[in-house]
Structures are given as structure tokens and as C-alpha cells.
Amino acid sequence: xxxxxxxxxxYENALAINDLSLKVGEGEIVGVxxxxxxxxxxLLNTIAGLTLDLKIKERRxxxxxxxxxxxxxxxxxxxxxxxxxxxxxxxxxxxxxxHPIFPESDVMENLRIAAYLHPKxxxxxxxxxxxxxxPQLKKYRRKRAGFLSGGEQQMLAIxxxxxxxxxxxxxxxxxxxxxxxxxxxxxxxxxxxRATLGITIVISEQFARPVLPMIDRGYVIENGMLVLAxxxxxxxxxxxxxxxxxxV
Ligand SMILES: Nc1ncnc2c1ncn2[C@@H]1O[C@H](COP(=O)(O)OP(=O)(O)OP(=O)(O)O)[C@@H](O)[C@H]1O
Ligand SMILES: [Mg+2]
Numbered sequence: 031x032x033x034x035x036x037x038x039x040x041y042e043n044a045l046a047i048n049d050l051s052l053k054v055g056e057g058e059i060v061g062v063x064x065x066x067x068x069x070x071x072x073l074l075n076t077i078a079g080l081t082l083d084l085k086i087k088e089r090r091x092x093x094x095x096x097x098x099x100x101x102x103x104x105x106x107x108x109x110x111x112x113x114x115x116x117x118x119x120x121x122x123x124x125x126x127x128x129h130p131i132f133p134e135s136d137v138m139e140n141l142r143i144a145a146y147l148h149p150k151x152x153x154x155x156x157x158x159x160x161x162x163x164x165p166q167l168k169k170y171r172r173k174r175a176g177f178l179s180g181g182e183q184q185m186l187a188i189x190x191x192x193x194x195x196x197x198x199x200x201x202x203x204x205x206x207x208x209x210x211x212x213x214x215x216x217x218x219x220x221x222x223x224r225a226t227l228g229i230t231i232v233i234s235e236q237f238a239r240p241v242l243p244m245i246d247r248g249y250v251i252e253n254g255m256l257v258l259a260x261x262x263x264x265x266x267x268x269x270x271x272x273x274x275x276x277x278v
Contacts (some may be wrong), residue, residue: 031056031230032077032198037100039072039081039254046072048254050100054198054232059224060236061248061262063275069254070185070234071127074200077102077232078124081113086113100248104198119147121197125204127234129187133176137167137186140175144190153193159226160189163219181212188219192227199223201233205240213240220244238275242266 032054039047046162047069054060064070075081076098085096102110109117132140145153161168164185170178175186184204191199201220205213221244223229235241242248242262250258250271258268265271 031055031058031105031164032232033101033103034073034077035101035103037076037102038097039076040097041071042095046254047076050251050254050256052259054230054272057224057228057230058246059220059231059233061238061245062232062251063236063238063241063265063271064234064249064251065236065275067253068154068251070236071202072252072254073251074124074232075126076198076204078122079109079112079117080124082111083114085132099185108242118194121195122200123191123194123196123198124200125191125202127202127206129183129204131175131183131190133184134174136174137171137178141189141193145193145195148193148195152195156195157189158194160192164189164247181208182218184208184212184216185219188216188223192223195236196229199229199231201231203234203236205235205237210240217241217244217262236275238265238271244269 035051037047037050050073062070062073073079081096081098085098088095104120104122132143141157166182167185167189170182175183178186188204204216217240220231220233223234224231233241242265245262247261248265
């Protein structure tokens with residue numbers, strides 16, 4: 031479904047992604063594991079087209095700060111020069127890190143804003159599914175999003191990604207800062223999204239423990255470079271992964 035080949039992303043002279051290649055098959059859950067500054071967000075932002083948008087914006091201001099090289103193919107199409115909005119229309123939806131939501135708007139309004147590209151019937155179906163997945167959100171659907179807990183805000187952020195109609199859902203550190211119990215609930219929800227809707231998922235995380243059991247395959251990155259790839263089980267049994275990414 032997605033092939034990234036020899037991807038390079040420079041900010042000024044700093045190399046954020048260094049000759050990275052990876053594949054995501056239709057219906058897979060693929061993990062991207064890496065510590066702080068490893069390049070997880072840059073990778074997902076580049077797949078979603080945000081890095082290209084930022085590069086164009088900065089060029090308009092007269093700067094040439096960002097360099098992007100390599101290949102990104104999605105459903106047989108070369109999308110490396112495609113703006114983020116066109117990638118969203120093709121079903122590449124990114125749920126950015128630290129659950130960005132509209133804090134002044136209520137839960138329903140947040141979901142409506144995220145569904146702006148789609149007809150009402152689609153919105154209703156996906157909003158209903160989101161509320162089945164997270165009954166807590168349904169209870170709070172008229173509550174201002176800024177007053178939700180961190181875990182509830184993350185649920186909303188995932189709901190917003192769902193109503194945007196993903197075929198390929200990119201989740202950037204969705205478990206960040208959440209309690210183990212909340213992490214378990216979100217992991218269950220992510221598995222349900224694949225099982226029920228058949229959506230392909232890429233999930234990034236700093237810690238391997240909560241994500242390895244749910245992924246089909248994973249990539250470990252350090253300093254923007256691929257250091258290890260394997261199935262969830264292979265990575266789980268790898269001593270380097272255990273010592274570096276399992277935390278204490
Ligand atoms: N817009 C930007 N401009 C300049 N440098 C950036 C920008 N975004 C990221 N970087 C740099 O690129 C490198 C990779 O950052 P990135 O945010 O992709 O890592 P990450 O794995 O998502 O980290 P974290 O776990 O902290 O979210 C870092 O060295 C970071 O400082
Ligand atoms: Mg990040």
C-alpha cells in the first residue's frame with residue numbers, strides 16, 4: 031500500500047531522516063519505534079505531506095531550509111510532490127502527536143470540523159463508530175474538548191482522524207503520557223479499527239512494550255536511520271530492543 035524508498039529529510043543542515051526505506055502492506059499494523067528526536071514525527075509528517083507543505087511555505091518566505099529527497103509511493107502513485115490536502119483526499123490521515131484538538135469547541139464540533147471533506151452520511155457512520163469505540167466520548171459529546179482528560183483528548187483525536195476517512199491511518203505517539211490502563215484501552219481500540227474497518231495503520235512510539243504485541247511488523251529508527259526491522263514477535267524477543275526500548 032505504501033512504499034518509502036531512500037527517504038532523506040534535512041532541516042537546514044541537520045539530517046532528520048537518513049536514507050530510510052520501509053513498506054506498509056494493506057491491512058497491516060506497522061510500528062515505528064524510536065527514542066526522542068529519532069525522527070518518528072518527521073517520518074509520519076513526511077508521509078502525510080506536512081513536510082512538503084512546510085517546505086513550500088518557507089520557500090515562499092524566501093528560505094530554503096528544508097530538503098526532501100527519495101520516493102513515496104501510495105496505492106501505486108508517486109505522491110512525493112503531492113500537497114497534504116490531496117493526500118488526505120486519497121485517504122492518508124495523520125493523527126498528530128500530543129492530540130491536537132480544538133479546545134474551545136465541544137466534542138461533536140471537533141468531529142464535524144475533521145469531517146469537512148465528507149458527506150453527512152459518512153460523518154454519522156464514523157461518529158457512531160467512534161462513540162461505540164469510546165463510550166466515554168459519547169457521554170461528553172457536548173463538553174468542551176479542552177476540559178477532557180489527556181486520554182479522552184487522545185480518543186477524540188483518533189475519532190477526528192476516523193471521520194476524516196482514512197485508508198492509511200498514521201498515529202504519532204498516541205499513547206504518550208497516558209496511564210497503563212488508558213494505554214491498554216487505546217491499544218484495544220486501535221486493534222478494533224483495523225479489525226472492524228480494515229484500515230491500515232502506522233503507529234509511532236518511544237516505548238516498545240505497549241505497541242509490540244499489537245503490530246504485525248515494526249521498524250526501529252535512531253537518528254533518522256533504520257536500525258532494525260522485523261515482526262512484532264521478532265522485535266519483542268530481540269535483546270537490543272528489550273534493553274533500549276522497554277524502559278524500566
Ligand atoms: N520543523 C523543524 N525544524 C528543524 N528541525 C526539526 C523540525 N522538526 C524536527 N526537527 C529535528 O529533527 C529531528 C527529528 O525530530 P522528530 O520530531 O521527527 O523526532 P521524534 O522521533 O518525533 O521525537 P519525539 O519523540 O520527541 O516526538 C530532531 O533532531 C528535531 O530537532
Ligand atoms: Mg515526535
